[in-house]
Amino acid sequence: MVNLNSFKDFFVNKSFNSWIFISLFITFFLSFPIISLIFNVLLNYNSDWNIVLNIEIWDYLFNSVCIVFFQSIFVVVFGVSSAWLITTYDFPFRKVVDLFLLLPLSIPPYIAAIAYGELFDYSSYFQIFVRENIPFLNDINFFNIRSLPGVIFIFTITLYPYVYIISRAAFSEISYTYNEIGKTLGLKQLKIFFKVFLPLAIFPITGGVILSILESLNDFGTVQYYGVDTFTTGIYKTWIGLGDINLAAQISIFFLFFIFIILFLQKRFLSNEKINLKTSSRKETSLLPSGNLKKIFLITFCLFPAILGFFIPFIFLLFNSIQALEIFVSKDTLINTFNTVLLATLVSFTIIFLSLIINYSARIKPTKINLFFNKISSLGYAIPGSIIAIGILVPFTFMDNFFINIFKNNFNLDINTFFTGSIFVLCFAYIVRFFTISQTNIESSFYRTSKNIDDAAKCLGKKSYFILFNIHIPLMSLSIFLSLILVFIEILKELSATLILRPFNFDTLAIQVYEYASEEKIIESTIPSLIIVVLCVIGIIFISRINDHLLKSGKR
Amino acid sequence: MVKDKNIEIENLSQTKDNKKILDNINLSIPINKVVCLVGPSGCGKTSLLRAISGLDNFSSGRISFDNKIISKPNYSVPTENRNIGLVFQESNLFPHLNVFKNVSFGSKKKKYKDIQKETFEILKKIGLPHYANVYPHQLSGGQKQLVAIARSLLTKPKLIMMDEPFANLDERLKNKIRDITLHLLQKTFTTALIITHDPDDAMFMGDFIAIMNNGKILQFDTPENIYNNPSSSFVARFFGETLSIKSKVNNKKAKTIFGPINITNSKNGKEIEIVFRSEAFNITKNKSKNRTKKIKSRIIAVRYISDNSYLHLDILNNSFKKHIHIKVPGKFIPPKNKICYINIGKKNFFVF
Incomplete structure (x- = not known):
């Protein structure tokens, strides 16, 4: 009897091990590009490195540091101030303004760059108006947007929502009683903000700033279009221009080092995880009332970033696309839209599936190794798309050459490349890069479900996969849906990895925008841009609805 | 069992x-x-x-x-x-x-x-x-x-x-x-x-x-x-409120402020602990001729809870100042600060 039981038990235990095994596999899969990059640099050290190091890499570094520094300041000014006003004061159209403030997320920086590039062009109405009417500004070089400050401007207005979302959540979680205590101690509202709320929320806020920085470092379209060289353009140039993948890998590693320094600094100096926040969701009634003049000020102030980041580019796209309606119905556009949506759907479902497995595995076996997998697998978002692309390209090019040689030597056959330039490789890059988004969401929804729920179901005689499908997935269905949309939007906008990895004769909407824009066919480029933006806006409206719902039901 | x-x-x-x-x-x-x-x-x-x-x-x-x-x-x-x-x-x-x-x-x-x-x-x-x-x-x-x-x-x-x-x-x-x-x-x-x-x-x-x-x-x-x-x-x-007293066995007896207690199965000089449940205490008159010793106490508060009277007492003994509670069945509400006497019965205390 006992023997039979232990036999059975062996298999049951084995099923537990299989969860770990699958996690291990997924983690390896996700960290593969980085591992391959490191190995490549160690194995193929390229002496051309010195040339690049001497001349260009310091330019890349200077430009990237400038962008990171100024962008950080401006996104904080835009994002934190509007988040504070929205969570503290009551004014008309508050909810609408709140949604508007999120909308710049639907405009990829390169699309905003195209729009503002046209609007501030030498021959634009704006420049002509300024030159003719303001005497001391008639210099033709007045505000050249195709410059480093222009790039910083574009990144600020399109990326501040990352800071806005996070600080808004942080401010509304900090118990409102702190505000009341501050007042009874005789502090003015502004002083309460600087002395209580800002210090308490500093870690999440810097988290938001880091996210926006990672986005701008990932960007390729904007810096390329405005002719400001950064690491991303450097990597692209070395690969496409010089065709030197080893050198591109070396620059990537240097760039990665730069990113990890930023991440380390944030963790080291700004972490206040020790502070145990007394949190409570704030009720609508606790918003402060304001007078009529103040109301007008509040609305204008909060709308300002949204107007710059969304409405101006959006209206630009609308007006110009009307002139190019025939492209809208063209075969290319339809095929590209179909390609993009299909790709985004496929990848986002895969990502959700993988993150469910890796998180559930960590839940039923919370061993150190599983928790480590969890951490490693969510590094992808810190790594720019172009680096991931190079990291994937290196080993697959090697494998392709290997197969081509085998077929050539043994069967005397000329075959095409096998992996590089396939949809599979592109999907792989997307999964690595955007896995973090669903990972953090799914992880926190697992965390919110009491472990006793699992135990109760186990005692009722249910197996772990049954519990996953019948308890956890239904319970976190909203979070899953939210992650799906978030990943979907990111893939719609993604350009830098796609540009390197896209298959031959396969374009996404983002690629179409980029190609039109680089041929200076601005009007044509507005059509695919508009499709991306509209799809993203729909997604963002969904996201904000779901978030509100989660907030109300206390699940956030 | x-x-x-x-x-x-x-x-x-x-x-x-x-x-x-x-x-x-x-x-x-x-x-x-x-x-x-x-x-x-x-x-x-x-x-x-x-x-x-x-x-x-x-x-x-x-x-x-x-x-x-x-x-x-x-x-x-x-x-x-x-x-x-x-x-x-x-x-x-x-x-x-x-x-x-x-x-x-x-x-x-x-x-x-x-x-x-x-x-x-x-x-x-x-x-x-x-x-x-x-x-x-x-x-x-x-x-x-x-x-x-x-x-x-x-x-x-x-x-x-x-x-x-x-x-x-x-x-x-x-x-x-x-x-x-x-x-x-x-x-x-x-x-x-x-x-x-x-x-x-x-x-x-x-x-x-x-x-x-x-x-x-x-x-x-x-x-x-x-x-x-x-x-x-x-x-x-x-289980329940208790009062604990440490003592030594001497001649099969242990000295307590409530008088000596018979200890049958312990060696001389052994340190023991006697735990009294609050039911062990009785309120008596000063003159009653009971064998055990009577201890003077002061009533601090009395509460009447579901047909029991709940007495808070301070034991008035210079070497043994303790606060104890006694539950008395029925309504028994003496005035506050009144002096009364307590002794112990034969049950509801345990020797360890």
């Missing part, structure tokens, strides 16, 4: 971070009886429950159900195959399922009709048949707990374990729910292990009580024996 054993825990030990959480636990849970596991918080009650349920592993010992080993180090029948029920402090009903689906969650029946019949049967027993379509968040705390118990009972578990099931309920509701629970367990002939930190709960629910401290089971017995023959001063102090 108990012959109908069905759940047997032998020499169970568990260590976590070099600390012994469970220290050589031996416990036989008799069939169809309710056993209450009682002890202060952090004494290892929940660890024992998790070990029995198979949710946690342990370092040595074994657990058997019906003489069949289900768990020992390096071998463990997974929780889902043990056929046990578990009820937590927070009910942990599945929030996305209604009461009917929650209760029928563990059902092994195939046909919907059978499941329905079975579920409504148990819902009737807890008095909530018309709540079948209600979702957990619409239930009160007590109802949630009843549904959680029903959910476990539906699978006809060999053993149902409850971890502080009444701790989140207010006093009145608790009394009602634990009454329903007790009768439900009796009606369904279920073996139960109920964890509680509250000695009242244990006395009310248990056919047997196991008292635990620092990872050890100090005494396992019927409630009467636990109360009347506590095995240690800790057990005596745990």
Whole structure:
């Protein structure tokens, strides 16, 4: 009897091990590009490195540091101030303004760059108006947007929502009683903000700033279009221009080092995880009332970033696309839209599936190794798309050459490349890069479900996969849906990895925008841009609805 | 002591971070009886429950159900195959399922009709048949707990374990729910292990009580024996208010401020502890000719609670200044600050 039981038990235990095994596999899969990059640099050290190091890499570094520094300041000014006003004061159209403030997320920086590039062009109405009417500004070089400050401007207005979302959540979680205590101690509202709320929320806020920085470092379209060289353009140039993948890998590693320094600094100096926040969701009634003049000020102030980041580019796209309606119905556009949506759907479902497995595995076996997998697998978002692309390209090019040689030597056959330039490789890059988004969401929804729920179901005689499908997935269905949309939007906008990895004769909407824009066919480029933006806006409206719902039901 | 054993825990030990959480636990849970596991918080009650349920592993010992080993180090029948029920402090009903689906969650029946019949049967027993379509968040705390118990009972578990099931309920509701629970367990002939930190709960629910401290089971017995023959001063102090006096044995007698107490089976000079329950004290008149010594005390406060008078007294003795409580049946309300005298009877104190 006992023997039979232990036999059975062996298999049951084995099923537990299989969860770990699958996690291990997924983690390896996700960290593969980085591992391959490191190995490549160690194995193929390229002496051309010195040339690049001497001349260009310091330019890349200077430009990237400038962008990171100024962008950080401006996104904080835009994002934190509007988040504070929205969570503290009551004014008309508050909810609408709140949604508007999120909308710049639907405009990829390169699309905003195209729009503002046209609007501030030498021959634009704006420049002509300024030159003719303001005497001391008639210099033709007045505000050249195709410059480093222009790039910083574009990144600020399109990326501040990352800071806005996070600080808004942080401010509304900090118990409102702190505000009341501050007042009874005789502090003015502004002083309460600087002395209580800002210090308490500093870690999440810097988290938001880091996210926006990672986005701008990932960007390729904007810096390329405005002719400001950064690491991303450097990597692209070395690969496409010089065709030197080893050198591109070396620059990537240097760039990665730069990113990890930023991440380390944030963790080291700004972490206040020790502070145990007394949190409570704030009720609508606790918003402060304001007078009529103040109301007008509040609305204008909060709308300002949204107007710059969304409405101006959006209206630009609308007006110009009307002139190019025939492209809208063209075969290319339809095929590209179909390609993009299909790709985004496929990848986002895969990502959700993988993150469910890796998180559930960590839940039923919370061993150190599983928790480590969890951490490693969510590094992808810190790594720019172009680096991931190079990291994937290196080993697959090697494998392709290997197969081509085998077929050539043994069967005397000329075959095409096998992996590089396939949809599979592109999907792989997307999964690595955007896995973090669903990972953090799914992880926190697992965390919110009491472990006793699992135990109760186990005692009722249910197996772990049954519990996953019948308890956890239904319970976190909203979070899953939210992650799906978030990943979907990111893939719609993604350009830098796609540009390197896209298959031959396969374009996404983002690629179409980029190609039109680089041929200076601005009007044509507005059509695919508009499709991306509209799809993203729909997604963002969904996201904000779901978030509100989660907030109300206390699940956030 | 108990012959109908069905759940047997032998020499169970568990260590976590070099600390012994469970220290050589031996416990036989008799069939169809309710056993209450009682002890202060952090004494290892929940660890024992998790070990029995198979949710946690342990370092040595074994657990058997019906003489069949289900768990020992390096071998463990997974929780889902043990056929046990578990009820937590927070009910942990599945929030996305209604009461009917929650209760029928563990059902092994195939046909919907059978499941329905079975579920409504148990819902009737807890008095909530018309709540079948209600979702957990619409239930009160007590109802949630009843549904959680029903959910476990539906699978006809060999053993149902409850971890502080009444701790989140207010006093009145608790009394009602634990009454329903007790009768439900009796009606369904279920073996139960109920964890509680509250000695009242244990006395009310248990056919047997196991008292635990620092990872050890100090005494396992019927409630009467636990109360009347506590095995240690800790057990005596745990159930009810007590006053403890340290003394030395001298000539088979121990000196206390209440006069000498006969100690039959101790050597001379041995340090002993005498624990008095508050029932041990009587209020007497100064002149009464009782053998034991009378102690002068002052009445600090008197409260009349459900036909008992509850007296707060300060003992007025320079070497022994203590505050004690005495429960007197009936209405007895002397004025505050009045001086009175107390002595001890023959029962309700224990020598260790």
